[in-house]
Amino acid sequence: MNLEGLINKYYDQLNDNDLHIIGYISQNIELSKDKTVTEIAKYCNVSPSTIIRTTKKLGFSGYSEFRYFLKEEADRLKEIKVPNNQYFNSSVLLKDVQETIKLFDEDKSLENIYKLFLESKNIFAYGTGYGQNLMLKEFSRCLLNNSIYLNIIPSKTELELISQLITPNDLLIVASLSGKIESIDSLIKSIVVKKVPTISVTVFSRNDLAYLANYNLYYQVTNLNKISQLNNSSFCTLNLVLSLLYEGFTNYVNENQRH
Structure with a gap:
């Protein structure tokens, strides 16, 4: 490994x-x-x-x-390590980016999500892996520009604690690559049962996390590296969908302030 x-x-x-x-x-x-x-x-x-x-x-x-x-x-x-850029297939990454933007543009629940950002008492975010957690931290930094504080849950231990304290007036965002959540399945279910609004951020697929969540944000990933079995573009498009969410929310706030 x-x-x-x-x-x-x-x-x-x-x-x-x-x-x-x-x-x-x-x-x-x-x-x-x-x-x-x-x-x-x-x-x-x-x-x-x-x-x-x-x-x-x-x-x-x-x-x-x-x-x-x-x-x-x-x-x-x-x-x-590839010594020459001739082996880099930029068209694959470009397609992932285009598909991620398309998935976001076609999402009909975005306004509800923006309202939750404004109305929720506390907003929590959990990444199922190291990279997902890093992307959420960057998203959290951006949200501060709109005076929104995103509480990053650093590990499963803290998620267990939050699952006991979180209320329907709060909001939970969970970012994952595959959406497979065996290790935290019971915790997410206990939070959902409490009627806590939940947003999943996963690759575009049918998956357990998306099934449990109230709202689903998707990003496109193509597996580029057959040697390491890593999804090299995953962080790029995950970061993209969170950036689109931030930009959309900012525009929503600005628009409502004019009325």
């Missing part, structure tokens, strides 16, 4: 410190693979023991085993 796969597998066990450390390492694998735990700790501005705890959360016995994994990961990335 590659590093991104490990992050998604153990995501619910990772706190903000862990994600900060892993984020640095994932962006600097070539540099990190030859560094000691003390050197990595210095780069991340944390203690060596914190680094070791993070690696153990990812299933390693300690930093030595993790560093060996990083060396293999660096070699793997070199093998699949």
Whole structure:
């Protein structure tokens, strides 16, 4: 399993410190693979023991085993890295973007969603993976321009707590790639049963999350990488649909202020 796969597998066990450390390492694998735990700790501005705890959360016995994994990961990335842009099929990504925009434009529930942003007492958002969480954080930053505060739920533990406290006057947004939610299925159902308005953000497909949610936002993804089985365009189009949602909401607010 590659590093991104490990992050998604153990995501619910990772706190903000862990994600900060892993984020640095994932962006600097070539540099990190030859560094000691003390050197990595210095780069991340944390203690060596914190680094070791993070690696153990990812299933390693300690930093030595993790560093060996990083060396293999660096070699793997070199093998699949395409040295020439002639192999990049921009038409596939362009199609994903066009389809995502089309899905958004055809959505008849957007005005109801915009109203929920304005009327909800609290707005919560949960991403089922590391990348989804990052996109939601950017969306949260944008919403602040309209004085809307989006509470990002960092892990399953906090989602369990929120599921007990959330009310029908609140709003929950859940972003996922596949919409498969086995690990949080019971939590989402308990929230839905409480009549809490729920918005799913998933790839365009029939999926469990979309079935449970009151409103569905979709984005298009084409699997480009047959080697790693990663959806390389997923974050691009997920970010796009959230950007469209923010722009639409901003226009809705401005329009209503004129009347």
